[in-house]
Amino acid sequence: MSDDNWLSGSAIEGWWSSPSQRDIKRPYSADTVASLRDVFPENHHSNAMALKLRDIFARVQRDKSVNLTTSVIDPVTAQVMAEAGFETLYVSGGMSANTDTATDDPGPDLLLHSRTARVNKTGKDDLPLLPIIADADSGHGQHTAIMKLVKLFVQSGVSGFHLDDLVSGVKRHDGKDGLSSVIVPTNEYLKRLAAAKLQLDIMGSEVVSIARTDAETATHITSTIDQRDRPFILGATVDMPHHYIHAEGNSGKDEWKREARLSTLDEAFKSSNPDLYEGFISQTTGLNVSEALAVAHKLAPTFYWNCESPRTTEGWYAYKGGTEAAISRANAAANIADMVWACAHSYKAEVADRFSRGVQDVRPGKWMAYNITGGFPDDGTADEEIKGIPSTLASMGYVWLFLPIGGLTAVGLGSKVAMRAIKDEGLYGYLSQVSRPAAHHADGTSPEWWWKIMGKLADDAADAIGQGV
Ligand SMILES: C[C@](O)(C(=O)O)[C@H](CC(=O)O)C(=O)O
Numbered sequence: 001m002s003d004d005n006w007l008s009g010s011a012i013e014g015w016w017s018s019p020s021q022r023d024i025k026r027p028y029s030a031d032t033v034a035s036l037r038d039v040f041p042e043n044h045h046s047n048a049m050a051l052k053l054r055d056i057f058a059r060v061q062r063d064k065s066v067n068l069t070t071s072v073i074d075p076v077t078a079q080v081m082a083e084a085g086f087e088t089l090y091v092s093g094g095m096s097a098n099t100d101t102a103t104d105d106p107g108p109d110l111l112l113h114s115r116t117a118r119v120n121k122t123g124k125d126d127l128p129l130l131p132i133i134a135d136a137d138s139g140h141g142q143h144t145a146i147m148k149l150v151k152l153f154v155q156s157g158v159s160g161f162h163l164d165d166l167v168s169g170v171k172r173h174d175g176k177d178g179l180s181s182v183i184v185p186t187n188e189y190l191k192r193l194a195a196a197k198l199q200l201d202i203m204g205s206e207v208v209s210i211a212r213t214d215a216e217t218a219t220h221i222t223s224t225i226d227q228r229d230r231p232f233i234l235g236a237t238v239d240m241p242h243h244y245i246h247a248e249g250n251s252g253k254d255e256w257k258r259e260a261r262l263s264t265l266d267e268a269f270k271s272s273n274p275d276l277y278e279g280f281i282s283q284t285t286g287l288n289v290s291e292a293l294a295v296a297h298k299l300a301p302t303f304y305w306n307c308e309s310p311r312t313t314e315g316w317y318a319y320k321g322g323t324e325a326a327i328s329r330a331n332a333a334a335n336i337a338d339m340v341w342a343c344a345h346s347y348k349a350e351v352a353d354r355f356s357r358g359v360q361d362v363r364p365g366k367w368m369a370y371n372i373t374g375g376f377p378d379d380g381t382a383d384e385e386i387k388g389i390p391s392t393l394a395s396m397g398y399v400w401l402f403l404p405i406g407g408l409t410a411v412g413l414g415s416k417v418a419m420r421a422i423k424d425e426g427l428y429g430y431l432s433q434v435s436r437p438a439a440h441h442a443d444g445t446s447p448e449w450w451w452k453i454m455g456k457l458a459d460d461a462a463d464a465i466g467q468g469v
């Protein structure tokens with residue numbers, strides 16, 4: 001879009017009909033975006049990189065392959081990954097948080113590396129700058145907070161990000177108190193994604209948005225208000241003497257849930273009133289659980305189902321997480337995000353396949369991501385099968401496959417080998433395990449180049465200043 005057209009709604013509409021944007025169905029108008037824009041156009045290097053990222057995904061989709069990457073928490077690893085031929089980088093929220101990389105931002109330093117390579121003519125002039133996909137978590141607040149986060153991402157050169165449907169900061173990894181992931185209603189999730197997209201539009205940004213859902217493993221949801229969540233909200237089918245909040249300890253809570261015979265409203269109605277089920281469904285299309293429950297009581301006055309009694313002390317409702325729930329969210333999100341992703345806690349080909357079909361049947365060609373985070377690969381799976389996972393996922397239509405904890409583990413492992421050698425064998429350990437392998441690396445490149453030649457940028461600047469005196 002030319003600078004003259006920056007504040008023109010029709011020019012924005014023109015941009016929205018371009019190949020990178022036309023798949024998105026915005027809930028707001030181009031004129032609204034024009035009215036929210038700064039007077040002066042913003043020009044971000046992230047746009048060029050975002051278009052590069054879009055090209056990568058389009059290409060792997062055409063080739064029926066998948067782009068594989070891992071997490072990066074420091075510029076050196078990013079550089080090594082570029083040399084090794086990776087095409088994308090993942091900045092993991094979990095790994096950044098675990099290592100406190102607040103001052104170790106890969107963005108600007110990467111640009112410095114690229115300038116250093118160019119000025120030294122290291123033969124790496126064409127060393128690619130890799131598009132970074134960053135973890136936006138839940139956006140860390142309501143919509144204006146999400147807009148601010150997206151703005152900071154764009155300004156710091158991010159090419160893509162994922163935004164999820166989790167409640168901020170309450171995820172448990174140990175399942176204590178029956179809690180795993182707690183998600184927000186579908187409408188809140190879609191608003192988060194729309195807030196992010198609106199900010200991108202305001203900035204004229206091509207950055208790729210990835211809608212992550214944790215519905216696959218969710219155990220709770222904050223509200224029952226959205227009718228799209230009705231098939232997954234659980235209620236007690238037994239009138240329990242006391243509510244779940246009064247059950248004590250992990251085992252007491254488990255026992256309460258068993259005795260309460262949790263079920264979704266529709267399943268509960270079907271099993272207790274099979275003859276009335278068809279009529280119930282036809283009368284409750286588009287209704288949320290409270291509205292549908294009222295209809296159920298009219299049809300069958302003695303019917304019992306209660307989603308209030310299983311609520312947690314935080315007020316969260318019990319939720320039947322799973323692939324169907326993830327598909328429902330992904331299809332809702334597919335309108336407003338460039339890519340969809342159902343976060344998986346472990347690799348299961350049949351789950352990946354079911355999710356893919358659930359999405360591709362509705363939105364053929366929608367970009368999809370897949371993560372392999374933990375429990376991998378030493379779970380007894382045959383090596384040959386593991387080698388085939390990328391092509392298996394590619395054949396299902398996934399375009400981006402990433403290993404969120406891989407980069408951090410690799411850095412830790414590399415440091416461990418080096419530091420152990422220096423500690424145990426002193427200078428010889430340093431020579432044999434660090435500097436010699438670094439200078440003569442098996443692939444012919446030296447991982448030392450970035451520090452050996454780092455000074456030239458500053459020297460050239462000093463020469464330039466000197467000439468002026
Ligand atoms: C992918 C993830 O968002 C990340 O930050 O890397 C995390 C990883 C983790 O918690 O182990 C996630 O899966 O939520």
Ligand SMILES: [Mg+2]
Nearest residue numbers: 092093094135
């Ligand atoms: Mg994360």
